Amino acid sequence: MSKLPEMVKITKITQENPYVKTFFLDTEIEAKPGQFVMLWLPEIDEKPFSISYIGKETGITVEEKGKFTKAMFGLKEGQKIGIRGPYGNGFTPKENSCIVAGGCGIAPLSTLAEKMNNSVLIMGTRTKDRLIFENRFPNANIVTDDGTVGKKGFTTDVLEEFLKKGNIKNVYTCGPEIMMKKVFEICEKHNIECQASLERFMKCGFGVCGQCEVGGVCVCKEGPVILSDKLRKMKDFGSHARLKSGKRVPISEYAKWRCV
Amino acid sequence: MNLETNLCGIKLKNPTILASGILGVSKSLLKNVIENGAGAVTIKSISYEPRDGHKNPTILEFDSGMINAVGYSNPGLHGALDEFTDLKDLNAPVFASVIGKEPEDFTKVIEGLGNLDFSAIEIPLSCPHTPGFGTLAGQDSPEKTLEITKAVVKAAKVPVFVKLSPNTKNIGEVAMAAEKGGASGITAVNTLGPGMIINIEAAKPVMGFKIGGLSGPAIKPIAVRCVYDVYGSVKIPIIGVGGITTGKDAIEMVMAGATAIGIGSGVNYRGNDVFTKICNEMKDWIEKNNYNSLEEIRGIVHE
Numbered sequence: 001m002s003k004l005p006e007m008v009k010i011t012k013i014t015q016e017n018p019y020v021k022t023f024f025l026d027t028e029i030e031a032k033p034g035q036f037v038m039l040w041l042p043e044i045d046e047k048p049f050s051i052s053y054i055g056k057e058t059g060i061t062v063e064e065k066g067k068f069t070k071a072m073f074g075l076k077e078g079q080k081i082g083i084r085g086p087y088g089n090g091f092t093p094k095e096n097s098c099i100v101a102g103g104c105g106i107a108p109l110s111t112l113a114e115k116m117n118n119s120v121l122i123m124g125t126r127t128k129d130r131l132i133f134e135n136r137f138p139n140a141n142i143v144t145d146d147g148t149v150g151k152k153g154f155t156t157d158v159l160e161e162f163l164k165k166g167n168i169k170n171v172y173t174c175g176p177e178i179m180m181k182k183v184f185e186i187c188e189k190h191n192i193e194c195q196a197s198l199e200r201f202m203k204c205g206f207g208v209c210g211q212c213e214v215g216g217v218c219v220c221k222e223g224p225v226i227l228s229d230k231l232r233k234m235k236d237f238g239s240h241a242r243l244k245s246g247k248r249v250p251i252s253e254y255a256k257w258r259c260v
Numbered sequence: 261m262n263l264e265t266n267l268c269g270i271k272l273k274n275p276t277i278l279a280s281g282i283l284g285v286s287k288s289l290l291k292n293v294i295e296n297g298a299g300a301v302t303i304k305s306i307s308y309e310p311r312d313g314h315k316n317p318t319i320l321e322f323d324s325g326m327i328n329a330v331g332y333s334n335p336g337l338h339g340a341l342d343e344f345t346d347l348k349d350l351n352a353p354v355f356a357s358v359i360g361k362e363p364e365d366f367t368k369v370i371e372g373l374g375n376l377d378f379s380a381i382e383i384p385l386s387c388p389h390t391p392g393f394g395t396l397a398g399q400d401s402p403e404k405t406l407e408i409t410k411a412v413v414k415a416a417k418v419p420v421f422v423k424l425s426p427n428t429k430n431i432g433e434v435a436m437a438a439e440k441g442g443a444s445g446i447t448a449v450n451t452l453g454p455g456m457i458i459n460i461e462a463a464k465p466v467m468g469f470k471i472g473g474l475s476g477p478a479i480k481p482i483a484v485r486c487v488y489d490v491y492g493s494v495k496i497p498i499i500g501v502g503g504i505t506t507g508k509d510a511i512e513m514v515m516a517g518a519t520a521i522g523i524g525s526g527v528n529y530r531g532n533d534v535f536t537k538i539c540n541e542m543k544d545w546i547e548k549n550n551y552n553s554l555e556e557i558r559g560i561v562h563e
Binding site: 003004005006007038040042043044045046047080082084203204206207208209210211213215216217218242243244245246247248 | 281282283284285286288289291292304310311312313315316317318319320321322326328330333334335336339342343457459461462464466468524525527528532
C-alpha cells in the first residue's frame with residue numbers, strides 16, 4: 001500500500017450502536033490483528049484508527065468523539081476517504097488466551113478473537129447501548145457497569161475469575177488505559193503475559209516524529225501493542241500522555257482533550 | 261579505528277548526531293537514540309510559548325524522501341524544563357534547538373534553559389514551512405542571521421550552531437554572517453523547499469499546511485554541495501545534514517567538509533540503530549580504502 005494517502009470508496013456504513021459506526025472501505029489491506037491505518041479527510045485532518053475487519057474490504061469501527069470523527073459521521077456510502085498503512089506491530093496470537101475489551105477497544109481485538117477459536121472473550125461497556133459486536137461474538141462474556149446487559153461489574157472482575165480457573169497463559173487487552181493498567185496489574189499478580197494496545201496522539205505513524213512516545217518507545221512503530229516486559233518499565237502507562245504540543249499531562253486530561 | 265570527534269571542544273564518541281525534529285521530544289527517546297549509537301542528540305525545537313503546530317498530515321514519506329510541516333509543535337520553555345532534566349545521566353552530549361521570531365524570543369528561551377545540561381545550542385534560521393520563523397520570516401538572510409546569532413551567542417553559555425537553509429542563493433555568505441556573529445559551528449542544511457504533494461483523486465494538497473520541507477535521499481546532492489560551499493567560506497566546523505542514510509553517504513559529507521553528520525530521515529529508512537550502522541559502515545570503508553582517520557578525508561575534495 002502507498003505511503004501517501006490513497007482515496008478509497010466507502011462501500012458500506014453500519015451503525016453499531018447510537019455512538020459507533022463501521023466504515024467498510026473498498027481496499028484490501030494485508031494487516032495483522034491490532035495494526036492500524038491513518039485515515040485522511042482532505043483539508044480537515046488525519047488520524048490513526050485500528051482495523052476491525054481484514055479482507056477484500058477493510059473495516060474501520062469508529063466512535064463519534066471529536067471534530068474528526070464527527071466529520072467522518074457525516075460521510076455517506078459511495079464517498080471517498082484517504083487511507084495509508086497498515087502501521088504498527090499488531091498482536092501476536094498465542095494459545096490459551098483471554099481477550100479483555102473495554103468499549104470500542106474491541107475494534108482492534110475483534111480480528112484477533114476471530115483468529116483464535118479457543119480464547120475467552122470478555123467485552124465490557126458502561127451500559128447496554130454502548131455495546132458493539134455482540135452478534136459477531138455470541139459467546140462473549142458481556143459485562144456492563146450498570147448491569148443493563150450481561151453481568152454487572154467490570155471486565156477486570158471477570159478476568160480474575162477466569163484466571164483463578166487456571167489454564168489461561170496470555171491476556172490481550174484494549175480499552176480505556178485505566179482499565180488496561182488494571183488488567184496488566186492482574187496479569188503481573190498471576191504471572192501471565194499481557195499484550196496491551198495503547199493509544200496516543202500521532203503524527204507520522206511510522207516512528208520518526210516521536211509525538212506518540214511512551215517510555216522511550218514510539219507507540220506507532222514499536223506498538224501499538226506493548227508487551228509486559230516493556231509495560232513494566234513504562235512509568236507513563238496508565239498515568240500520562242502527550243498533547244499535540246508534546247506537553248505531558250495526566251491521562252485523564254489527555255482523554256478529555258481527545259474528545260474536543 | 262575509532263571515530264571520536266571533537267566538535268568545537270565537545271567530545272563525541274562518533275560524528276553521528278540526531279538531527280532536530282526527529283524523535284527528540286523526550287529524554288527517554290533521546291536515551292533510546294544514544295543507546296542506538298548516536299554520538300550526540302538534538303532535541304525537537306523549543307519556543308518560549310507552547311505551540312500546537314500544523315494539523316495532520318504533518319509528516320509523510322514519498323518515493324525518494326520525506327516531506328514535513330510539523331509547524332514547530334513543542335511544549336514551550338516550561339515543558340522543556342520539566343522534560344530535559346539531568347541530561348548528564350545520558351551517555352552523550354545533548355544539543356538544544358531553540359526557535360523564536362525576534363532575537364529576544366531566542367534569548368528568553370536560552371536563558372531559561374541555562375541551568376540544564378545542554379552541551380550546545382542550535383538555532384534553525386531556516387525552517388521553510390512555519391509563518392513567523394525561518395525562511396518564511398527572512399531569518400535566512402545574512403543580515404538577520406548576523407543579528408540573531410549575535411544576540412544568541414551573547415545569551416548562551418555553550419557553543420552555538422546556526423542551521424542554514426539550502427534554498428539560499430549564496431549559502432557561503434549566510435555562513436559567513438553566522439561566523440561573524442560568533443557562531444561556533446554551522447549546521448547545513450535544513451529541509452529543502454517548501455514542496456507540495458497533491459492527491460489527484462481528492463484534488464487537494466496532501467499536507468495539512470499544504471506545503472512542507474523535503475528531506476531524505478532526494479536532497480542529499482544539494483546538502484553535499486551546500487556543505488562544500490560552506491566549507492569554502494568559513495573556518496568554523498560544519499555538521500552536515502541532508503539525506504544521509506549510509507556510511508558511504510557520511511563519508512561523502514566529510515569529504516565535502518563536514519566535521520559531524522546529522523541524521524534525521526535516516527531513522528525512517530534504516531531504524532533507530534541507523535547511527536550504529538552508519539558508524540560501522542564508515543569504519544569499514546575507511547579501513548578498506550587505506551585511510552586512518554576522518555581528519556585525513558575531511559574536505560579532501562577541496563584540495
